Amino acid sequence: MDFRDSPAEAEFRARLRPWLAANNPGLPSSSTDDEYWARQAEWHTALYDAGFFGLSWPTRYGGHDLPTVFDVILDEELAAAGAPPRPSLGYLVQGISRHGSDAIKDRFLPGLISGQERWCQGFSEPDAGSDLAALRTTGTIDGDEYVINGHKIWTSYSDVADWCFLLARTEPDVAKHKGLSAFAVPMHQPGIEQRPLRMINGITTEFGQVLFDGARVPAQNMIGAPGEGWRVAMTIVSHEREPGELGYVARYAKTVKGLEKTVRADPGAFSTEQRDAVAWAHVQVEMLRRHVCRRLSERLDGVEHGPGGSIDKLLMTWVEQTVGAAALAVSGSRSVLDADDEPLKVYLYSRAQSVMGGTSQIQKNIIATRILKLG
Amino acid sequence: MDTRDTAEQAELRRAARQLARELGPSTVGALDDATRHARLVAAVRDAGWLELRDDTGDGSPLASGVEAAIVADALGASVADAAYTGPLMAADLLRRAGVERADHAVVAFSGALVDAAVVDGARTAEAIYAIDCSAEQPDSAYAIVAEGAEYRLARLRLADTSNGAAPQTDLTRTVRGIAPGAPVDDVPGQRRLLTTDDLAHWSALGLALTSADLVGVMRGILDVTVAYAAERQQYGVAIGSFQAVQHLLAEAWCLMDGSQSIALYASWAVDTLEPDEARAAGRVAKAYCARAARQVCETAIQVHGGIGNTWECIAHVYLRRALLSSHWFGDDGDQLRGLQHERLGAVDGLS
Known part of the structure; x- marks a missing residue:
């Protein structure tokens, strides 16, 4: 058991880090304004052109044929640099790769991965x-x-x-x-x-x-x-439920880093409850980081995507909503005095996570019936 | 990165779980079975698990935090009533100080149970507590004495003090109260003073092992509770067929799984990362596992209904064990305070 980098992983990290330091566009951590998605598209292109996107996807389609752990390293470094998360396309790539003909894959995967086609x-x-x-x-x-x-x-x-x-x-x-x-x-x-x-x-x-x-x-x-179509859809939603696939850990870590910076600037201005909320959000994000490492390692044994994705989706949802709640807590009364308050928008955006990609209630049904065998 | 067990770790995990399942108390009544208890204690000793943190000869431990946590997890899952983490933490402290191992050694903690007791003078001034004592009652417990910026070990004679014999909350591990006034003796042959780094690494191990114990407790109580929900009938069907019950158990299952991931990292961090990083990893794990375990145990009691609120139902044995493991080395609130201090800056009167 080892959470450390292999030599190849360390080499990749060493190559990525200076590039990120020079190219971080400094976007907000989630879509809190209408410009966000336009700038996220530029970020996709920049990552792709530098050779840092589609790491675990086939070279033939513009990827790099690396093990999925490289995606985790990318996410970690994005988080450490406070850079935006990588675009979440994994579930579409998986859907097309697993079910599409060679002609479909050749036609659509390169443009999807490079960001030329959205x-x-x-x-x-x-x-x-x-x-x-x-x-x-x-x-x-x-x-x-x-x-x-x-x-x-x-x-x-x-x-x-x-x-x-x-x-x-x-x-x-x-x-x-x-x-x-x-x-x-x-x-x-x-x-x-x-x-x-x-x-x-x-x-x-x-x-x-x-x-x-x-x-x-x-x-x-x-x-x-x-x-x-139903089988295709199930492939897509099972991948859409995986924090490792989505790269959201970097987004959550970036938000928490921002909250910590706010509190550190004037520690005495924040109550015990506000400080607890930020520390708890940090704990949750760290849990998800290690959980993703564990899941990807289990996959080295050939463990397939299955109902376990519902566990990951629920954990990810709790993390996002804990981070959202911490943002709201740190903002305090500003959140009700200014509707453009960014922490307020982060909080409101976080409420969607328990619905998108299958509601939390659906995930619990899947866990109870297919993992716990209740029914 | 590859977080899977090595072949040896997988074998240890399998063996520890099997042994704990066979010899742990599977019912509340079995807690009083002295023959079973003696067999469990002997089996844990004979397996060599109490020596995992002993000195190999060059100052390093026989096994890493990962192996130590694998055993803690297995014992927690079967609420095994044999001392393990207590003796291991004592062995780890003695090893760091370069002191020969002592059988049945145990460490005394201050009343908050977060840190090893720091003593000053010829006799102890406050009530302190030895946690997870061996069945063979120790006649002494180790504490620490400040010496400049470092620490030396001290031994407290227990025989000379009135033993605080409060009823035990955790029915599976022995906590001994040590009344004020216990004589403080020097520990002969201490080859090294303990640094704050030593104590940070030692805390990291304590946080990792208590977190692993909590993960085991969660898995054990969920196994019992899921089986109960599948079997217990109301309205002519198993209660596990109701979504209201299913969703409670699904949430609890996720909390257990997330706890396992973060506890695993903390156990790996103990002997791999720098002292402050290892302790921070332990704090994160403990904060998560303590909150999760409380919710999981409460859910289990709820799903057991009226039965769950009786002494005969084993659910409270798990909850009681979770409460002690949560407080030992600091509960979620203590860890959040610690993380705030490190990450958010100090505030007078708050941190």
Whole structure:
């Protein structure tokens, strides 16, 4: 058992550190203003161009074929430098890699990984949230194309996306989990209308709804086989539940570092409760860092992604919401005197973590029935 | 980085869990089974686990914090009523001071149970406590005496003092109260004075072992409770089929799993990181594990319902053990204060 770097890991860290010191763009730690996502795109390109993005993905598609532990090192160094987190694309890369044909992978992975082409994920609908398989968006074959009609909601980055990883019902007459297929749908076309959705922290650019009215997608853009959509979706959500995949540890650590700096500047101005809240947030983030190391190490034994991802998702949610609560605590009365207060926005943003990627209640159902075997 | 057990660590983990399961008290009644208890104590001794922190000859311990924590975790999971962490912490302190190991040695703690008792004078001035004493009652306990910026060991004669015989909260480990006035003797043959770095590293081990014990306690009580929820019927079905109960147990399971990750890191840090870093890792682990264990044990009692509130249900044996492991070397509040002091700057009257 060793948490230390191997020689290759240490060499990578030594190469990364000076680059970060010179290139940290100093963005806020989460989307607390409408400029955030535009600047996050520049950060993606900068990381990619310097050879520090897509570390564990195949070289053929623009990655570096390194073990996943290198992603953890990247996250640690991003956190230590107070730099923005790496873009969270792992779940889309996994979905395409595991289910897409070679032609699909060759066509879409390079642009996704390099950031040249941007993606959103069209899963949830107004009447299909936790009950995802109840979705009603249809994909109807018409020659060598599918015609898409329906309404997707809570779609992150839909305003800037070039492609939508869409789940649609292509076979209406079979059981609800079996009639779904996944597609790479081009977003820039007349049959698609994107409407921003304002989040509770006031942000209007991250979240959207997407209306499909006769949108068209080539049949060859199907990811996986017809009717394989549910399996594709489960691959994606299981990866979307993993803190190691998402790189959020760096984001949380950056926020806590900021809070510690605020308190350190004038320790006497903060109450015991405020100081406790910051220290507890530090404890939680450290727990998640080590938890990610442990999980990735277990994977060296070939342990597959499974219901354990739900444990990780719940832990990650508690960490994010503890950090959000600490931000609110440190801000004190400023949070109610100024709606633009950044800690207030961090706190409000943190409430989404127990819903996105499967609610905490769904995760607990999965843990209880599939890990504890209760039911 | 590779945080998996080595082959030897995996084997130790397997053996320790099996031994603790076989000889630990699986019911409250079994706590009174003297034959079982004697077999457990002998087995822990014969396995060589009490020597894990003894001197190899060059000042380093026989085994790292990781191996020591693997055993602590296994004993906690079966609420094993054999002294382990107490003797290990004494051996570790004696090794750092270059003093020959002593059988049944134990360290005295100040009343808050956070630090080793610091004595000043020929007799002790305050009540102090020896935690996790061996079955063979020790006649002495070790404390420390300031000498400039360093410390030497002192031995307190217990036989000469009235033994504070308060009823034991933890039913699985013995705490001995040492009334004020215990004679303080020199320890012959101390080859090194203890530095603040030594004490930081020693605390790091204490924090790692009590955290590992708490992880074991959580896993043990959850095993018992999940089995109970699957078996206990109300409204004609197992109570574990109700989401309200499932969600309580799922949360508890996550707390246990997260605790395991952070406790593992703390145990690795003991002999690998610099003293302050190792102690900070221990503080983080202990803060998390202490809070988690409290919630997990309370959840377990709730899921056991009325039965869980009776003496016969083993759940309170786990809770009681968790309470002592939480306070020993400092509970979550103590650790948060310590982390604040290091990370947020000192505030008069607050830190």
